[in-house]
Amino acid sequence: MTGWGVVIAAGVGTFLIRYLxxxxxxxxxxxxxxLSRFLGALxxxxxxxxxxxxxxxxxxxxxxxxxxxxxxxGTAAVLLVQRLTPNVGLATLLGAxxxxxxxxxxxx
Amino acid sequence: MSDETVAVSAWQSGRRGLGDSVSLAxxxxxxxxxxxxxxxxxxxxxxxxxxxSLLVFAGASQFVMVAMLxxxxxxxxxxxxxxxxxxxxxxxxxxxxxxxxxxPRRLAPWLAFGLTDEVFATAMAKGASRPLAPAxxxxxxxxxxLAWAGGTALGAGVxxxxxxxGGYVAQALDFVxxxxxxxLLAQAWRRARxxxxxxxxxxxxxxxxxWPGHVAMLVGMLTGAAVGSRRPRSEYSQEATT
Numbered sequence: 001m002t003g004w005g006v007v008i009a010a011g012v013g014t015f016l017i018r019y020l021x022x023x024x025x026x027x028x029x030x031x032x033x034x035l036s037r038f039l040g041a042l043x044x045x046x047x048x049x050x051x052x053x054x055x056x057x058x059x060x061x062x063x064x065x066x067x068x069x070x071x072x073x074g075t076a077a078v079l080l081v082q083r084l085t086p087n088v089g090l091a092t093l094l095g096a097x098x099x100x101x102x103x104x105x106x107x108x
Numbered sequence: 109m110s111d112e113t114v115a116v117s118a119w120q121s122g123r124r125g126l127g128d129s130v131s132l133a134x135x136x137x138x139x140x141x142x143x144x145x146x147x148x149x150x151x152x153x154x155x156x157x158x159x160x161s162l163l164v165f166a167g168a169s170q171f172v173m174v175a176m177l178x179x180x181x182x183x184x185x186x187x188x189x190x191x192x193x194x195x196x197x198x199x200x201x202x203x204x205x206x207x208x209x210x211x212p213r214r215l216a217p218w219l220a221f222g223l224t225d226e227v228f229a230t231a232m233a234k235g236a237s238r239p240l241a242p243a244x245x246x247x248x249x250x251x252x253x254l255a256w257a258g259g260t261a262l263g264a265g266v267x268x269x270x271x272x273x274g275g276y277v278a279q280a281l282d283f284v285x286x287x288x289x290x291x292l293l294a295q296a297w298r299r300a301r302x303x304x305x306x307x308x309x310x311x312x313x314x315x316x317x318x319w320p321g322h323v324a325m326l327v328g329m330l331t332g333a334a335v336g337s338r339r340p341r342s343e344y345s346q347e348a349t350t
Contacts, residue, residue: 003156006183010173010190011163018197019220025205034337041304041336042203042329043232047293048308049328050229053321054286056313061282071286078287082294088233089131091294095287100280 066106074099118243125247128234131291132226132248133255135284136167140256143170144263150178154264161260165253166224168322169193196326199333200228207235208242215242222249225325226285233292301336308332 025039055075059067078095082088140161147157152174160170169190176186200223205211211219219242227249231240293305312328319327 002183003152003177004159006173006177006186007156007160007163009183009187010160010169011165013187013191014164014166014169014194014197015217015221017191017194018201018223019217020201021198022201022205022211022216022220022223025202025211036206038333038337039199039203039206041301042199042333043207043229043235044293044296044301044304045308045329045332045336046200046225046325047229047233047289047296048305048332049312049325050225051286051289051293052309052312052328053316053325054289056316057321058282058286074283074287075290078290079294082291086295088128088230088288088291088295091291092131092284092287093134095290096280096283099283099287103279 069106070099070102073102118241121241121243122247122250125241125244125249126251127247128230128244129248129251129255131284131288132230133251134281135226135288136252136255137259138278138281138284139167140259141263141267143167143174144260144265145267146171146263147174147260148264148267150174152177152264154261157264158257158261161257164190165221165256166190166194166197167226167256193322196225196322196329197223197228199329204228204231204235204240204245207232207240208245209239210242212242215246219245219249222246222253224249224252226288227252229289229292233296236296236298304332304336307335 055071058071061067062070074095077098078091081091081094085091143161144154144157147160148154152160157174160173164170164173172193173186173190176189181189201220204219204223222245227245230248231245234240234244297305308328308331310328311331312324315324315327318324
């Protein structure tokens with residue numbers, strides 16, 4: 001398989017992984033069975049897993065107290081802004097800004 | 109409602125989705141930029157890097173694909189690795205379909221194509237409180253896709269000369285995606301759902317000790333959903349209105 005062949009096959013394969021279950025989704029969603037409840041909780045579980053994964057990557061880039069403090073300050077800023085104004089974009093940007101400023105303030 | 113009214117409403121929903129994708133796009137662009145840089149440094153042409161982002165549109169697995177292609181791995185080996193990494197997306201479609209007001213057949217392929225981790229997470233956070241319009245989801249995915257493809261093109265085209273200086277702005281951008289996920293969690297949070305969050309986060313954290321990130325995430329996601337499935341769904345519906 002050539003480089004271009006791999007790229008196209010990966011694109012088609014990834015698309016089918018997303019598309020085929022979506023087609024059956026409305027049927028699965030009917031009722032109040034175990035599967036329906038499982039899928040209902042999946043979104044929140046995915047968000048929690050993504051937080052751990054992305055924060056874990058950042059922690060391992062600088063695994064010491066300064067890195068931990070930056071993560072804590074950035075997290076606190078996001079949660080505070082989200083509490084005051086339910087605006088995801090603003091909370092995200094201010095959280096990232098606090099994380100960046102904390103990196104400058106806590107530099108050696 | 110007339111066809112024209114429906115079309116205008118869908119167009120407005122799509123524009124709202126595009127607007128709601130701004131924070132997502134800000135998180136995507138720097139990562140896509142670095143993907144473009146790394147791809148060219150690994151020996152791919154800028155066109156190949158952009159083609160991967162346009163056709164595959166699946167963040168982490170694209171980095172693995174480029175690394176394996178650069179290392180001379182066989183095509184089937186690379187393809188298997190990419191598809192294995194993206195298997196977690198199997199669960200996204202049905203979960204999204206549950207939150208949609210409807211699923212028009214002609215839109216389903218487009219919705220599926222844009223269903224990345226981040227688009228799914230953003231849609232689920234929004235969908236926790238009200239049903240989602242398919243056009244809104246398309247607008248959200250379109251913003252993310254444009255940022256991903258554009259960031260890759262910029263990185264592949266001019267990025268090699270802009271080697272990252274690790275400055276504070278670049279570091280702040282590193283925190284955009286974690287910050288977005290935190291804000292989404294805060295938006296979707298309901299007190300009674302804490303067992304789902306704790307189970308998913310705990311299982312992912314433990315999984316990261318032994319497995320690659322994408323496997324740990326899959327395990328964490330399924331563990332959290334399994335814990336959530338033990339409760340009657342009606343409780344979720346009531347929470348969403350509180």
